[in-house]
Amino acid sequence: METCVRNGYYEEALELSSHVKRMEKKHNNIPIIKNIASDIERCSNLMLMELIQQLQGSIQLPSCLRLVGLLRRMDVFNESQLRLKFLQSRDYWLQSVLSSIPKDDPYMHISKTIEACRVHLFDIVTQYKAIFPDDDTMLLSTHSSYTGKQADGTLFCGWLNSKIWQFLQLLESDLLKGVGGRIDSLLSQCMYFGLSFSRVGADFRFLIVPVFIRVSLQSFQHSVRNAKHSFHEAMKHFTLSQPLPLLSSTSPLSSLSPLSPPHSLLPYQPIVLLTNSLILAFNDLRSCAPIALAPEVSREVERLLQSTVHDIGEYYKLENGSFTQTEFKAFQQLCKAVAFDFLPYIERCLSTLYPEESVQTIASRSSLSLRKRREEEGGEGKSLSSSSSRQRVLVKVGINAKSLAEPLRDIVPEVFEEHEKEEMAKSVAKLLSDTTTPTIDLSAPTIDSTISTDDSSTTEVPPPTIEQPATEEPTEKPTEEPFEGLTEGEPAVLGGVEGSPPEETRDSAEEDSM
Known part of the structure; x- marks a missing residue:
């Protein structure tokens, strides 16, 4: 039997083992039979170890069926023990x-x-x-x-x-x-x-989602902490001893794309470090940005920007007494760049990462499905009104750059006043340009006539005529409603081409000129 086991002849080994067991039951008082039975039991243990060892290897389904069948025939384990042993063996191989x-x-x-x-x-x-x-x-x-x-x-x-x-x-x-x-x-x-x-x-896909949400949030929080630490350390060594060139936020370099960082921040190393760190954090989050993280990400960014504005205020308190006129002007430029370039840029990035409309839509759908489920289960007997349900599903997403910049207004109010005047002037100039610049709508008729102030000196020139195909005039002309701004008897331009005036109008114009 030992030879059969070592050579893998397990069927023959089982037959020998069953034969010896029958002999032992009949002649259990014969010493040599007992010795043979003990040797057979030792070989059976060796066979059991080999079968379990094979179960712990890389085997396919037919081999598994054969090995489990042999273990069943050995009658060593009951059904529960056999299942446990199978799982243990396969788990050992998997590990x-x-x-x-x-x-x-x-x-x-x-x-x-x-x-x-x-x-x-x-x-x-x-x-x-x-x-x-x-x-x-x-x-x-x-x-x-x-x-x-x-x-x-x-x-x-x-x-x-x-x-x-x-x-x-x-x-x-x-x-x-x-x-x-x-x-x-x-x-x-x-x-x-x-x-x-x-x-x-x-x-188990529903178990995977929370893992990625936690990891994405922890990774973003780690990046925000590093950005905050880098900015804080850079502000300790930041000086305004030399005049800094200020680039306008409307310069060609900074207007390449709405998501391009403003080049007006380049003279300020701490702000540059903070901007680059936030851009890296946003890019890492963008690859896997769950909607569920939108409120938490907004809060993290808002806290970071509040800390940034606070650090600038603390820098002003420490260095205000020793500022020269040049340094104070440079500090004003710094506050202007932070309030009107840096904070709005971060606001745009965050709104691009989490559009508020998409977040609110998904939140409303989730709330509606949850409310329907509760109503079906009888958890809430009263149905919510549409207005109250909208208020409950609103999720705060994004930041408000203007409110975050308010502490800087208390430090340099003249910068904000100057900026407001510039914005007002731009708005007025744009409004004037829109009102003075004529807009031609080619799809609607326009007026093209000359009004003479002196009948003796000015003669109305009729517009050029267009040859029309000869068609029978209808006995009764259809009535058409005139476009707004047009009067009867004036020539009209259809599709950008002037049409010939009516015959009666042309004759009257010739008589006036004569």
């Missing part, structure tokens, strides 16, 4: 595959982990359902899956829950290490992974 993945690059590690779990874990599920077809309870408990507790159900359901929980923990750990702005690619892979398990009743 060995996952541990062999290099961990140097977090992105490559989690990407290969997703692929390995998706392929091999699905194979294990398929093998288990084929070997134990009576165990078809595959429903996952949402809360217990992610907290690591086993769901109340079958052994296999609890094991699968633990594997998903382990994967989510590993996913969050690698995402927090940094994946180089490729979080959107990982999100797509994870969603495909969760969708593939829907074929076996274990779709």
Whole structure:
């Protein structure tokens, strides 16, 4: 039997083992039979170890069926123990595959982990359902899956829950290490992974979303903290000893795109560092920007900008007594650049990242679906009115650059007054240019006639005529409503081409001129 076991002849080994057991029952008082039975038992243990060892390797479904069938024939485990042993063996192999993945690059590690779990874990599920077809309870408990507790159900359901929980923990750990702005690619892979398990009743995509939301928020908060620290340290060494060239926010360099950073900030190193840090944070968040994070991201940016304005105010309190006239003018330019270039630019970036209309629309849909569900379940007997429901779903998104710049108005009010005058002058100039510049609407008739102040010196020149095809004049002319601004008897221009006046009008004009 030992030779059969070592050579893999397990069928013959089982036949020998069953024959020796029958002999032992008949002749249990014969010492040599007892010795043979003990040797056979030792070989059976060796065979059991080899079968379990093969279950811990890379095998396909036919091999799994054969090995589990041999374990059943050995009659060593009952049904529950056999299922547990199968899951333990396959889990050992899965962990060995996952541990062999290099961990140097977090992105490559989690990407290969997703692929390995998706392929091999699905194979294990398929093998288990084929070997134990009576165990078809595959429903996952949402809360217990992610907290690591086993769901109340079958052994296999609890094991699968633990594997998903382990994967989510590993996913969050690698995402927090940094994946180089490729979080959107990982999100797509994870969603495909969760969708593939829907074929076996274990779709866990709803568990993936909170992980990416937490990671995105923590990453953005970390970037904001670094930006705040860098700005605070730069302000400690910032000086206004030399006159700084101020670039207008309307210069060609700064008007390339609405999302291009204002070049008027270039003379101020702390503001430049803060702007670059926020741009990097926005770009990292843009690849995976959940709508659920819009209020929290807005609050983080607002707190950062409030701290920025406060640091500028503290700088003014410390250096105000030693300011020269040139330095004070440079400080005024700094406040002007922050209030009218930097803060509006950050406001535009945030509104581009999270458009308020889209956020409010999604929030309204979510609130409406939740309210309908509660009404169906009877949780809320009263239905909300449309006006009150709109008020409840409004989500504060974005920042207000004008309100954030108000502390600077108390420091340099003359800068704000000057800016308001400039804006007023621009508005008036634009209004005047719009009213004085004629606009020609080619789709509507226009008036083209000459009004003479002196009948003897000025003669009305009739517009050129256009030859019309000879058609029979209708016996009764249709009445048309005149366009606004037109009077009867005046020539009209249709589509930008003057038409010939009526015959009666031309004759009367010739008599007046004579």
